[in-house]
Amino acid sequence: KRVRMLEERLADTKGRLTQAVSQNERLTTMLRDAREHIGSLREEVEKLTQPPSGYGTVLGCNDDGTVDVRAGGRKMRVAVHPELADDLKAGEEVALNESFSVVLARRPDRTGEVATVKELLPGGDRAVVLGRADEERVVELSAVVSAEPIRSGDNVLIDASGDLVIERLPRPEVEDLILEEVPDTCYDDVGGLAAQIEQITDAVELPFVHHTLFAEYDLPAPKGVLLYGPPGCGKTLIAKAVANSLAGKVSELSGDARARSFFLNIKGPELLNKYVGETERQIRLVFQRAREKSEQGWPVIVFFDEMESLFRTRGSGISSDIESTIVPQLLAEIDGVEALRNVIVIGASNREDLIDPAILRPGRLDVKIKIERPDAEAAASIFARYLIPSLPIAAEMVDTVGGGDPDKAVRGMIEQTVEDMYRPADPNRFLEVTYQNGDKEVMYYRDFASGAMIENVVRRAKKLAIKREIAGGARGIMTADLLASVRQEFKEHEDLPNTTNPDDWARISGKKGERIVFVRTLVSSDEEDAASGGRSIERVQTGQYL
Incomplete structure (x- = not known):
């Protein structure tokens, strides 16, 4: 009887023990959850109570592992997080903690002031730019921009500090006026103009294909060709075929599959602008682009369609006399101080009598080819x-x-x-x-x-x-x-x-x-x-x- 009583007490004790263990586990879980919740609250409190992080622009990296940044109008040398030390480049935006140490790298800022490059300074890491009201200032080029060729006339993006170029922008006013692609038109697509094709081939292709022979005879290549005749007789078609044929000849002679010629098709009337000097500026940009392309030794054709719309006889009174400044600008580009090498101008017109005689004289548009109506x-x-x-x-x-x-x-x-x-x-x-x-x-x-x-x-x-x-x-x-x-x-x-x-x-x-x-x-x-x-x-x- 006593043994039975002890067994009952033992079973009851085991039951209470099991209940206590279960209750202890629940308490442990609750404590763990509470601790985690308290920890997350503490982290949130810490985040909310942290001082604000400032942003700056990297100006350059130093040998001792520090970087120069500009933040809030101040230039500072600051420490860098070890994981970021090897990846930072000039022009990148970084986050600074309360002790002004770099703790985060971000992509460069995509906003700022647009300026126009006037010239590059010796060394290639600085440039003179024109900002608002044509104010000149010297700025540094970021590492991102330095990897691309920067040319005079390019539009660039300057960071908020105004001292660093962070991006090269396209030039839409020139890109809209120029078609650089070589047309796919060939001489076989031109019918009934064999004599004219031979003339323009002699004027355009021979000097580039046989430049050594021309140099021996001291015979310079013609600077320009005028294609004139009635509408619809193939003037533009011949110009496109010349560009295509010349590209093939250059690639064949150089043995370089990447070799090519450039065909700058100028949409003439779109150059006209109501603001004084804008048309002349765009003509300068066109020839500047042609010089840049020709520096590689490949020929460049600048094609002006409807040439009489731009370069009318000065003082004729037929138009608004805007050509009194446009014509001299073209003449200065063709035979000015900066010589055109590997560049030839081809003009097309059905009213050649309206074109200024100074453009048509020998030494400018040397070759005149009449595109007759077909017999x-x-x-x-x-x-x-x-x-x-x-x-x-x-x-x-x-x-x-x-x-x-x-x-x-x-x-x-x-x-x-x-x-x-x-x-x-x-x-x-x-x-x-x-x-x-x-x-x-x-x-x-x-x-x-x-x-x-x-x-x-x-x-x-x-x-x-x-x-x-x-x-x-x-x-x-x-x-x-x-x-x-x-x-x-x-x-x-x-x-x-x-x-x-x-x-x-x-x-x-x-x-x-x-x-x-x-x-x-x-x-x-x-x-x-x-x-x-x-x-x-x-x-x-x-x-x-x-």
Whole structure:
């Protein structure tokens, strides 16, 4: 009985012991949680009670492991956290603790004042910049900027202290005006201009390809080439082909696959600016870019399209006389004190008579190449560029004209179209012009043919073939489509510009000689026009130039 009592007491004691152990574990867990919570609260309190960290800009690193920083307008030498000592560079932003030690590195600040580099100082680590109100000051270049070539005229970002350049900015006003990429146009894409291509090749490519031979003969390369002629005859196309061909020749001769030429395509009218001196400044920047590119020994082509819009004859009174300062700026760039090496200027214009004579004299634009309107042979060559055997050609044409050969069929279609377009017959009469001396001359379709017009004729023929096939007709292009397209092309151009000076229109169209005082269209659209012999340009709506 006593043993049973002792066993019961033992079991009860074990139960209370187990309960006490469980309670002890709960208390231990609660204490641990409380300790952790107290610790996190302590950390938060410490963070909230810490003094603020200042930010500074690294100016340079020292041999003793310290760095020079500028913070709050003060320049200081401070200690660096050991893990950051090897990674800091001038221009980076860092965080400083209460004892002004560097404890954190951040990316450079992306805000600040924009300035323009005027010149680099000897040593390459400092530069003179122009800030607000054209104030000059000397600044240091950060390590990030020093890795990139800084040139005069570049826009740079200066940190808040105003003493350190932290970023090189793009120059949008120049980038928008210049296309540096080499075009993919080649000489094979230019039809009917073999003689002109040979002329410009001799002027542009030979001096660069055979520069040693030219040096032996003491013959300098021409500084410029003027391509002039009626609109749509291939002036811009030839300039692009020259740049492409020159890039290939340079790469072939140097053996360097990276070798290339640069084609700076200047959008001429966009250079004009209402603020005095802005246009001249942008011209300077264009030629400065050309000099920088040519320093590598690779040729640079500066192409001015629509050249007469920028460089008109000074004092002519035709425009606002802004060219009185623009023309001298171009002349100074072409043959000024800073010589142009490996740089050639190519200009294109359909009103060469408006360009200032000082630009056209020998020593500036040395070579003048006239891009004539295509004759029958050249027109056939241009047609062959756009009307190719791989296009859907009507089976009737292949059988009747080509004898089953698509190539022969295309050649026959082109011959028929060109023969019809260039025939001096009454259906091809287009204009009657009256000269100042009273003489009259009838002008035919062939007198206004151009490469652009021929390309558009082929496009019209393709569209006619597509519409016929959609309507359930015969598939493929026919000679009739080409002939109808020629008629429609000139029919749309019968409404010439309603101008009080027909001579201006004639000069743009490529007609030179005696002054033209009256123009009458001979393309009749109905019986009334046919009976009256056409319409006067003074009585028609404004259309587009040929």
